[in-house]
Amino acid sequence: MKAVRLIFRKPFPTAYSIEYLFNQLHKEFIQTGIPVKGETLPHYSKGLLPRLKNLLSLFKHKNEIVHVTGDVHYALLGALRSKRMLTMHDVAFIGRTKGIARLIYKWLWVKIPVALAHKVVVISEEVKTDLLEHVTIKPGKLAVVTNFIDDIYQPVERKFNAEKPRILQIGTAYNKNVNRLIRALENLPVTLVIIGKHNSEIKELLLQCKIDYIWLSGLTLQEVHAEYLKADILTYVSLKEGFGMPILEAQSTGLPLVTSNCSAMPDVAGQGAVFVDPYNVDSIRSGIVTVIKDNALREKNTSLAYLNVRRYSRERVVADYMEIYKELSA
Structure with a gap:
């Protein structure tokens, strides 16, 4: 199997859900014998120059599976010498933007990364439906892999407070x-x-x-x-x-x-x-x-x-x- 490189955004202090999810998966992949390494992009995804540097930082990888784990979809453009994989957690951000910003997100976060990816994973049928409103993807290139529940969440005994819930x-x-x-x-x-x-x-x-x-x-x-x-x-x-x-x-x-x-x-x-x-x-x-x-x-x-x-x-x-x-x- 080819070596897998999990690419993480540099997380802002209040945004870490993607990192937490794939850090857990990273540990599981290692236990199954997959040759996998994690890599955090060097810059926060904010502004043109930091994002360009993030993209270029992936050009050094060759003959691997470069898997961008979410959010920083544009970074996949730097992985031209490897097999490219993208997990998309949401595309609703396109609808929340207007004008030039909307065009930039639509092309650099969705259309071009999806076109360059050898495999695109979405986390739900809802995201799949939303994505297909913006792009056409060949059959077999798109897969749905849901998120999982952390082990910390287990059944507990509860006493419901009906007086003041x-x-x-x-x-x-x-x-x-x-x-x-x-x-x-x-x-x-x-x-x-x-x-x-x-x-x-x-x-x-x-x-x-x-x-x-x-x-x-x-x-x-x-x-x-x-x-x-x-x-x-x-x-x-x-x-x-x-x-x-x-x-x-x-x-x-x-x-x-x-x-x-x-x-x-x-x-x-x-x-x-x-x-x-x-x-x-x-x-x-x-x-x-x-x-x-x-x-x-x-x-x-x-x-x-x-x-x-x-x-x-x-x-x-x-x-x-x-x-x-x-x-x-x-």
């Missing part, structure tokens, strides 16, 4: 739909725990709606895990997601889940959730109230959730990537 919300970006969630919680006796970057607009709405809240940021993996264990409900009513790891993290620990009925969420969550219309405040509120009041539904969904998470084992993800590496080595 603690509701966990992961993320504060626009697509996380926190504003509608807050309006849905107005006048409900709950504590909302938000993990994510601080946002003055969200804070103002929390005060306006008189929500009892706790806002946390910069947490370690262990600290985030601790918040799952303290919570009574996870709300994940995003407008759009490429995957949605909090869904599986909640399900793995037996945490009741309210999530969106669109984008990647139904596929990832299976039957172990209460689904709501994320564009409708009343629907979000109704879903949360149902979970609070219906003990039998919570127990049923927890059982279904435990069945669902079996689809996302580390072993299966490792096996899927190994098959691709073997294919590219042939």
Whole structure:
């Protein structure tokens, strides 16, 4: 088998999910005997010159499988002397940009890297659908390999606080739909725990709606895990997601889940959730109230959730990537 080189972006302090995922896979690949090395790009992906230097840093690799693990798709352009592989976690960033920036992202992050790649991996059917709206890919070049659940997330005994449930919300970006969630919680006796970057607009709405809240940021993996264990409900009513790891993290620990009925969420969550219309405040509120009041539904969904998470084992993800590496080595 050809040597595999996992290429990582230089991570910003608050962005490390891709690195964590592939560092775990890296360890598994080594144990299976794959000749694999990890390499972090020398510069943050910000500005033209640092990105150009990142790209050129890969030109030294020859006759390997160069696997760009996410985000810095443009770096694949520097791996012209090797087999090229790209994992794409999301392409929604194209829709969030306009004008020249949109054209740059579309061509240097999507069209050209995908054209140059010998294999493109996406993490969900949702990302696959989104990607195919922008590019045409030959059959066999595109594969879906999902993320896996970290071993830290295990079933725990829970005592549901129906009097004043603690509701966990992961993320504060626009697509996380926190504003509608807050309006849905107005006048409900709950504590909302938000993990994510601080946002003055969200804070103002929390005060306006008189929500009892706790806002946390910069947490370690262990600290985030601790918040799952303290919570009574996870709300994940995003407008759009490429995957949605909090869904599986909640399900793995037996945490009741309210999530969106669109984008990647139904596929990832299976039957172990209460689904709501994320564009409708009343629907979000109704879903949360149902979970609070219906003990039998919570127990049923927890059982279904435990069945669902079996689809996302580390072993299966490792096996899927190994098959691709073997294919590219042939």
